[in-house]
Amino acid sequence: MARAISTRSKIGWTFAAWAVALIIFFPILYTVITSLKTEPEAIAGFNLIPSFTLENYVEVQTQRDYFRPFMNSVIIAVGSTLLGIIIAVPAAWSMAFSPTHRTKDILMWMLSTKMMPAAAVLVPIYLLFRDFGLLDSRIGLTLMLMLINLPIVVWMLYTYFREIPGEILEAARMDGASLWGEIWYVLTPMAVPGIASTMLLNIILAWNEAFWTIRLTTTNAAPLTAFIASFSSPQGLFWAKLSAASTLAIAPILIMGWFSQRQLVRGLTFGAVK
């Protein structure tokens, strides 16, 4: 009896969930559809069936090579994430396992550095980058994004590490493990899921960062955000081409996100889930 009801309600819930999911996904779906339309079709009003032309993708690729900005995006996003993790893990570890009364203040202060409005510090940062020769360099951009996201990374790792029971560390100490041994053999394996999901979130944030990545680059280090900016709002029709460029820019991160969503979920909860 219970089974029959639950199947019926399952169908009902399925219908509702799919409807909501499709509504939320619709703008992205429509972008992909538009990328397969001709330019006049793209502005001709609502139409879900494109003429399946690939001319926009061809046009986008001949106008601006996709590969180099794609590589730059990968290098900058992955590089800034790795660097950020290397710096943040020890800090978050010490905050989680040897907290002092100032730990919370330090965390709060770190987060507050993220609140500086980018436009207000553009000139100082630009001058610094110029003087250090970092303009239009992947190293400069990697550093920049690492610093921007470092507070979030430290914070995520901190909340994640706090979930690790202190008893395990005590036990390890009893067994005479050194401090580094403690981190390496006890803590790291337990923290790997947290670190992995922190990295994933950071890659997404770095990939989508669209202020500094455009303002501090010209050609050599320009990532996909700059690629998009070269297709947005020229004089003339551009919707289909912009949609194609957007699809190209979103696709890698979307695919990565799809494959890693479970990992992502675990880190995003900040250990709210055990």
Place this chain on the structure above:
Amino acid sequence: MPREDTTMATRQTRTLARFMMAPSVILLLFWMIVPLAMTVWFSFLNYNLLNPGNVSFAGLFNYRFFLTDPAFVQSIWNTLLLVLGVLLITVVGGILLALLLDQPIFGQGIVRILVISPFFVMPPVAALVWKNMIMHPGYGVFADIAKFFGAQPIDWFAQYPLLSIIIIVAWQWLPFATLILLTALQSLDSEQKEAAEMDGANFVNRFIYLTLPHLARAITVVILIQTIFLLSVYAEILVTTNGGPGYASTNLPFLIYRTALLGYDVGGASAGGVIAIILANIVAFFLMRAVGKNLDR
């Protein structure tokens, strides 16, 4: 197991802890203090980027000028409305969505993928898509739907500029909230749920007395992280309304953007930046007080 006892090992740990914290603290200090010091310094100067030969000391004039900007008061208000509006939509919507996705459904994996996708879209692209393909009163999807039902299409960016931007930003952040809340929800002990059902608690009561308290910490995380990002939204405004009509969609970051990158008024923008940092820290302080306890368990 108190973590702050006073054995030898702990003292050693303490020293090591400082040592390990040092790189990120020093980096962030440098990162914060150098540009901040320059910003504070510039904020006391008459300095227009397009007229660099004519830089002079201005005292507190830039601050007075920024604070008396006709758009200033409304921009603060708009900033708060934007943050609160998006938080409200994403938290409430996120809980509802999480409850929905927590039900037994066919194709749960695919549904979840569809729901989290907006999080991967770059903000300027999201704004362009929404402005022109969804919300445009002439050829947007909303207008087509309205026309289908014989209604007058809504001119979103003229009639409800701030709401339009809230919708766009909320769309981008809804997946984030849903994901966190969904996983928190799924961790709720099914035995507890069943016990509550046995006791005859209806859905609403179960939600209020069991589910919601369980979600408290996840909700706190959503609010904290999103607030940090929402306080600095400007790209969506730039692409859609340019802060108009009037000052109806001008928020503090956009006002600073306008001063810095349209007016090239480095002095004024720096003063605005300092003001924004102070205000953001006040918000953060109250936020931590209000919800921070949830993080301590």
Place this chain on the structure above:
Amino acid sequence: MKLKTLVLSLCSASVLAFAAHAETITIATVNNGDMIRMQKLTDDFKAKNPDIDLNWVTLEENVLRERVTTDIATKGGQYDVMTIGTYEVPIWAKQGWLLPLDDLGADYDAADIIPAIAGGLTADGKLFAAPFYGESSFVMYRKDLMEKAGLTMPDAPTWEFIGEAARKMTDRANDINGVCLRGKAGWGENMAFLTAMSNSFGARWFDEKWQPQFDQPEWKNTLDFYVKLMNDAGPAGASSNGFNENLALFQQGKCGMWIDATVAASFVSNPKDSTVADKVGYALAPDNGLGKRGNWLWAWSLAIPAGTQKADAAKKFVSWATDKAYLDLVASKEGWANVPPGTRTSLYNNAEYQKAAPFAKMTLDSINSADPNKPTVKPVPYVGVQFVAIPEFQGLGTTVGQLFSAALAGQSSVDDALAQAQSVSVREMTRAGYIK
């Protein structure tokens, strides 16, 4: 560890890819069609200058402007050639940021540049930027709808006629709006149109003492006329429409008239994109019989920052891209209709071009009727038709644009918008030291 290997190999691969070059110059351009075409013709330049490599940075207009302005003002030295507009040239030239372009080679026929365009790019008698394409604004209208309304468009209409025609052509049941005009807030969006329009109403931004003039009746007439016209005959959502939104509407056959940039003519008359390609007529921007028409003047131009280490190579490039020979090159590869317009008199005397571009004469007449050095009926202390060439204008123009778009959206009255515009302008101009 796989990831690490991957990253390392990617790094080294990209380092190799960018190593070892001859002289490379970096060129910043906007992403408009004519510049994209120039980029595709790079090979021709390479063939003539094998020792110079070109590095292109293509960005949308607003982002590009931010980038190059920040860079040149902080002496960042990221670019060797910059694409800038008529607004920037006088300001930057005054700061000494640009190299004068009086030696672009023996073949470079500088006298052939349309005088009105050259005038906007000249300071102290020297050319500081070479025009790549130039535009004014004019009326594009639907011949069929005009006929249906029982009217004939004169070559030089008045605002009164435009108002009457727009109201007669409007047929909202069939989704036809009499007139589409810019409404999106921004100094280069609605304020470009409104400032040019106000010139024909006898208005001006500032009097000779830099006192803002929004409290004068001329501005009230301008804004009143505009708001009423748009309410009666404009499209829905006008307050967020810029050039591209109106272009889309016009191409879809939803506008009876559209007053905007002359370059739009090649888009609306292109049958590939436009559903109304064969029905478009052109006329000069309207006036009120006061001696000034409501059309603007703009030229996207190539300039060389004074700090560049590669001035010679940069000059070779600028000369190549803005020379007469470049027009022939584009014509031979892409046809005369795709030649960058509005820079050279000789182009408008070319019979083939006149045949390919039916709007050629009207474009030239529009350009010639705008004078950036004497833009208004009453005297003004500034240069610029649809802008005021002072550093403060971008910020101020955008603020005023926001206020005017509120009037268009019906969120404030015309009087309120003007009063606020006046007080904002007084505030800004006092601060910047213009008003003593």
